[in-house]
Amino acid sequence: GAVVSQHPSRVICKSGTSVKIECRSLDFQATTMFWYRQFPKQSLMLMATSNEGSKATYEQGVEKDKFLINHASLTLSTLTVTSAHPEDSSFYICSARAGVGTDTQYFGPGTRLTVL
Amino acid sequence: GENVEQHPSTLSVQEGDSAVIKCTYSDSASNYFPWYKQELGKGPQLIIDIRSNVGEKKDQRIAVTLNKTAKHFSLHITETQPEDSAVYFCAATPPGYGKLTFGQGTILTVHP
Numbered sequence: 001g002a003v004v005s006q007h008p009s010r011v012i013c014k015s016g017t018s019v020k021i022e023c024r025s026l027d028f029q030a031t032t033m034f035w036y037r038q039f040p041k042q043s044l045m046l047m048a049t050s051n052e053g054s055k056a057t058y059e060q061g062v063e064k065d066k067f068l069i070n071h072a073s074l075t076l077s078t079l080t081v082t083s084a085h086p087e088d089s090s091f092y093i094c095s096a097r098a099g100v101g102t103d104t105q106y107f108g109p110g111t112r113l114t115v116l
Numbered sequence: 117g118e119n120v121e122q123h124p125s126t127l128s129v130q131e132g133d134s135a136v137i138k139c140t141y142s143d144s145a146s147n148y149f150p151w152y153k154q155e156l157g158k159g160p161q162l163i164i165d166i167r168s169n170v171g172e173k174k175d176q177r178i179a180v181t182l183n184k185t186a187k188h189f190s191l192h193i194t195e196t197q198p199e200d201s202a203v204y205f206c207a208a209t210p211p212g213y214g215k216l217t218f219g220q221g222t223i224l225t226v227h228p
Contacts, residue, residue, distance in 0.1 A: 006159075034215065043205060043218045044160070093159050103148040103167075103209055105216060107159040 003027055004096050006108035013084055014116055021079045021111045023094030029074035030096035034105065035067070038091040050077045084115045118143040120208050122219025130227050135196050137222045139206035140188040146208040149189045150216070151180060154203045163204075164191070196226045 003026040013019050023033055031052050036044040048058045048069050056069035066088075068080040077096075081088055091112055095105040119142040129135050141149075147168035152160035166173045166180045166189065173180050177196075182189040193200055203223050207216040 004159075043220050046215055049215060104150070104162065104165065106162060107152070110157070110159045112157070 002098050002104075002106045004030075004094065004106050004108040006094055006111050008111060009109060010112040010114070012114045012116065015085050016083055018080055018082045019084055019113060021081075021092055021094075021113075023077045023079070023096070023108050025075045025096040025106075028096075028098055030077075030098075031074060032097045033071060033077040034095045035069060035077075035079050036093045036095065038093060038110075040091075044093065047079075081113065084113070086115045089113055089115045118146055118208055118210060118217040120206060120217050120219040122206050122222060124222060125220065126223045126225070128225045128227065129196055131196060131198060133196055135191075135193045135200070135224055135226075137191045137204055137206070137224070138188060139190070139208075139219045140186075141208040141217075142187070143208070143210055144184075144187060145210045147211050148209045149180070149182060150207050151178075151191050152205045152207065154205065154221075156202075160205060193224075196224075198226050198228050200224060201226045 005024045007022045033050045035047045038044050047062045048056045050056045050069050050071040052071045058064045071077040091110050093110040095107045098104045122139045150165035153163045154160045164178050164180050166182050177194045179192040203221045205221050206219040209216050
């Protein structure tokens with residue numbers, strides 16, 4: 001149990017275009033999902049916390065107009081990188097809390113974004 | 117906010133040896149401490165976790181110990197195998213199901 005999927009696993013796009021990444025909890029309902037960014041050989045950096053049915057909470061320094069997050073259902077959250085630039089190239093990973101009242105976060109397999 | 121320090125940054129052991137990774141945290145209110153294993157190009161995988169009301173937890177070859185007074189916790193892997201080679205991250209979170217704060221990661225290499 002507690003499986004989280006992401007789609008796509010990797011994407012290459014041109015500078016200036018937008019890219020949408022989906023995060024799904026497959027066998028549980030996730031009221032809260034998290035989006036992280038990870039640069040090579042570095043730790044995970046939290047970008048935002050996504051709560052179902054409400055606006056996401058962004059970490060300091062993360063542009064909410066550039067990284068649009070939607071959590072429309074208990075099993076799906078999306079991250080849209082708008083007007084992507086080469087510096088947005090990174091490994092984006094989502095996680096989901098296993099259920100209401102728990103601390104445990106399960107992570108997706110990640111999405112490798114390359115902006116040319 | 118919470119700050120988590122993780123050591124060592126790299127660890128190399130021979131197959132069959134034990135490996136120990138240590139983390140310290142700053143927020144004494146933190147009460148949940150998971151450990152994740154991340155293989156190259158993949159997302160982190162939860163391998164074990166511990167809560168502040170427990171001092172030690174074991175799952176087969178993996179164990180975690182917590183010292184609340186000193187604010188540090190450790191991951192112990194016994195009888196290491198080459199497939200244990202990966203990056204390991206510790207994390208801490210305060211009460212209220214808040215966000216995880218990660219350590220910097222440890223690259224573990226197990227030599228056959």
